Amino acid sequence: MNQSARETLNYNAPDENGRFGPYGGAFVPEILIPELRAVQAAFEESWTDSEFRNEYLNLLRTYVGRPTALTFAERLSNELGRGKIFLKREDLCHTGAHKINNTIGQILLACKMGKTRIIAETGAGQHGVATATVAAKFGLQCIVYMGAEDMERQALNVARMQLLGAEVRAATSGSQTLKDATNEAIRDWVSNPTDTFYIIGSVVGPHPYPMMVRTFHSIIGEEVQDQLINIADIETPDVLVACVGGGSNAIGLFYPFINSPEVQMYGIEAAGEGLDGRHAATLTRGTVGVLHGAMSYLLQDHDGQITLAHSVSAGLDYPGVGPEHSWLKDLGRVTYLTETDESALRGVSLLSKTEGIIPALETAHAIAALEKIVANVEHDSIIVVNCSGRGDKDMQTILNHT
Numbered sequence: 332m333n334q335s336a337r338e339t340l341n342y343n344a345p346d347e348n349g350r351f352g353p354y355g356g357a358f359v360p361e362i363l364i365p366e367l368r369a370v371q372a373a374f375e376e377s378w379t380d381s382e383f384r385n386e387y388l389n390l391l392r393t394y395v396g397r398p399t400a401l402t403f404a405e406r407l408s409n410e411l412g413r414g415k416i417f418l419k420r421e422d423l424c425h426t427g428a429h430k431i432n433n434t435i436g437q438i439l440l441a442c443k444m445g446k447t448r449i450i451a452e453t454g455a456g457q458h459g460v461a462t463a464t465v466a467a468k469f470g471l472q473c474i475v476y477m478g479a480e481d482m483e484r485q486a487l488n489v490a491r492m493q494l495l496g497a498e499v500r501a502a503t504s505g506s507q508t509l510k511d512a513t514n515e516a517i518r519d520w521v522s523n524p525t526d527t528f529y530i531i532g533s534v535v536g537p538h539p540y541p542m543m544v545r546t547f548h549s550i551i552g553e554e555v556q557d558q559l560i561n562i563a564d565i566e567t568p569d570v571l572v573a574c575v576g577g578g579s580n581a582i583g584l585f586y587p588f589i590n591s592p593e594v595q596m597y598g599i600e601a602a603g604e605g606l607d608g609r610h611a612a613t614l615t616r617g618t619v620g621v622l623h624g625a626m627s628y629l630l631q632d633h634d635g636q637i638t639l640a641h642s643v644s645a646g647l648d649y650p651g652v653g654p655e656h657s658w659l660k661d662l663g664r665v666t667y668l669t670e671t672d673e674s675a676l677r678g679v680s681l682l683s684k685t686e687g688i689i690p691a692l693e694t695a696h697a698i699a700a701l702e703k704i705v706a707n708v709e710h711d712s713i714i715v716v717n718c719s720g721r722g723d724k725d726m727q728t729i730l731n732h733t
């Protein structure tokens with residue numbers, strides 16, 4: 332066992348200041364510090380309260396459709412020639428992706444804190460839809476900030492959010508995309524701290540969000556633990572694979588296995604047009620800085636200005652990444668690889684034709700990386716891939732590229 336593997340045996344980040352090694356923290360306007368403390372206190376109290384836990388688990392079962400299946404991908408495994416590949420089917424969740432595990436948890440917390448107004452940021456609109464969905468379910472006012480450019484590109488998701496009763500507000504500053512929508516949401520929160528709960532969409536933002544969102548998504552890996560015992564009579568898989576945008580579906584799968592050093596973990600970032608062109612490979616090519624309340628690897632220029640990310644999959648198209656992934660990269664606990672737009676499109680086709688499952692373009696990055704990953708495993712290794720979402724939302728993009 333090497334040095335970093337030994338260190339991760341008793342991995343228990345973040346510390347009380349929300350630091351994952353040097354990363355994370357809470358770099359926010361002072362007015363929000365008491366709000367973040369209140370969110371943290373409510374979260375810690377709720378998570379140890381069996382009534383809250385049962386309500387959360389009951390909603391996951393009766394509304395989201397959990398537990399999601401663990402599907403043996405026999406034809407995909409044969410096609411790749413090594414390893415037994417299983418798919419964790421987050422694509423079967425209500426609204427079509429893992430994101431709702433988190434929005435359910437956060438809206439329950441908002442209700443518990445007596446908040447009446449929900450705000451969220453969204454890029455492609457997937458997190459906006461997942462937030463508008465739970466706001467409708469609980470009858471709370473919901474405002475979603477979205478870049479004006481993104482609203483045009485993702486008109487269907489804007490219509491979905493509006494149908495669900497949310498107000499979608501255009502962010503018209505900067506590049507008019509996700510980072511600008513996030514700035515607007517933070518500005519809103521600063522102006523309305525008492526009645527508003529900010530539902531953040533990934534393991535990003537200031538402490539306690541990365542820890543909290545990780546906790547709400549850990550149900551993914553916990554179910555895999557149970558399912559592997561039932562299906563294959565094994566305690567731990569050999570390899571876990573997930574795509575990384577902000578990193579929430581990946582950490583949800585990884586976290587329950589983080590102190591099991593025999594489990595290899597791969598996070599797959601978007602290399603877009605290639606690492607020398609426009610991409611979203613934050614961990615692979617980024618440098619350390621502060622964005623949206625946390626220290627992490629970022630895509631930025633020499634002056635510290637955030638550079639525009641690019642990926643064919645809107646959900647991976649973010650110039651930051653969760654602080655915990657930055658730490659797991661430095662520790663060497665998780666290996667981060669990249670796949671281009673082109674190989675992701677091939678990944679969509681591969682999974683569709685071998686398994687009858689059309690994956691989201693985000694997920695397809697994880698599928699595409701399997702070819703490289705299986706080259707380094709034993710013939711009968713158990714590989715679990717997080718199928719983070721379904722591809723229906725991406726059909727137009729897929730058609731435009733074929």
Ligand SMILES: *Cc1c(COP(=O)(O)O)cnc(C)c1O
Nearest residue numbers: 533576577578579580646693720
């Ligand atoms: C949003 C999204 C992602 C990327 O977000 P993470 O926080 O990295 O999980 C991945 N897959 C799908 C289907 C998504 O909707």
